[in-house]
């Protein structure tokens with residue numbers, strides 16, 4: 001599954017947020033393919049379309065799409081000096097498809113700050129510096145190899161050029177993501193700052209309605225998305241009924257919990273979308289990358305679906321709801337047979353045909 005790695009300095013509220021996330025865990029039983037490890041939180045993506053499909057198909061259950069978060073402990077200032085960032089940290093963060101930085105904004109004299117004061121800007125810089133230095137080390141090792149490969153005509157020169165351009169950006173102190181650098185040619189290098197970033201600002205309860213503060217923090221992290229929440233409040237919300245939680249949220253001028261916002265914005269940041277399957281057994285949303293073709297999408301259900309892919313019968317959700325059944329959709333020419341080059345659209349309701 002695609003994952004978002006959670007990083008941040010110590011004492012910013014990562015564990016609190018992560019505990020809230022895992023409390024909100026969808027039942028692991030729904031995901032036999034996903035081994036749930038202690039540092040992985042699987043969060044459902046709220047989707048009202050599933051309930052309507054379930055009503056139409058008399059499904060036994062609905063299964064929402066999910067976003068997986070991995071708690072990646074271990075960032076401290078200076079980590080990239082000497083020993084460098086820990087191998088385990090690097091391995092974990094390389095595997096993540098996006099990076100979620102948790103930044104402390106809340107003030108609390110009882111909770112020590114590693115640098116002695118709360119400063120979102122300098123904390124972000126500390127984290128980014130470590131990630132940038134790790135990438136520079138990766139490039140230092142890779143460049144001589146790429147140079148040789150280009151001379152031996154084993155690698156295209158555009159790859160070497162991209163690596164050099166990346167090095168220039170990093171040496172200037174910028175992350176590749178912030179500069180909109182296209183990492184595609186050098187994806188094999190697994191550069192950390194080339195991944196999409198997402199920011200969670202852990203604010204005090206009274207800052208939840210401080211739009212001025214939030215606007216200035218949002219500006220700091222552009223083009224990344226930002227979420228403002230209070231980790232302790234999020235923890236409390238997971239223990240309430242939906243009704244009580246909503247009432248509580250409305251008291252803070254919000255309609256959606258921070259965790260749900262995190263799921264939605266995480267999705268956007270990852271460049272993800274869902275497609276839907278529906279039947280008597282279940283109505284379900286599946287997570288794919290935007291731009292994926294039908295066979296790639298089928299592969300999310302099972303690798304055999306991708307290998308043996310023949311066709312996808314696709315009905316758009318709106319058509320299906322309007323016409324009321326697959327048979328009616330077919331009768332009205334709204335059920336399309338799509339081949340292997342079809343690029344999936346958001347809200348496609350799909351049935352795959354495949355050879356075993």
Ligand code: GDP
Nearest residue numbers: 010011012013014015016106108111230231232
């Ligand atoms: P981590 O080191 O980043 O994982 O941080 P923790 O989640 O362990 O939180 C560190 C301390 O800050 C704990 O004592 C938390 O209870 C406290 N804490 C976390 N979030 C908040 C918050 O939003 N407000 C306040 N006042 N304290 C918080």
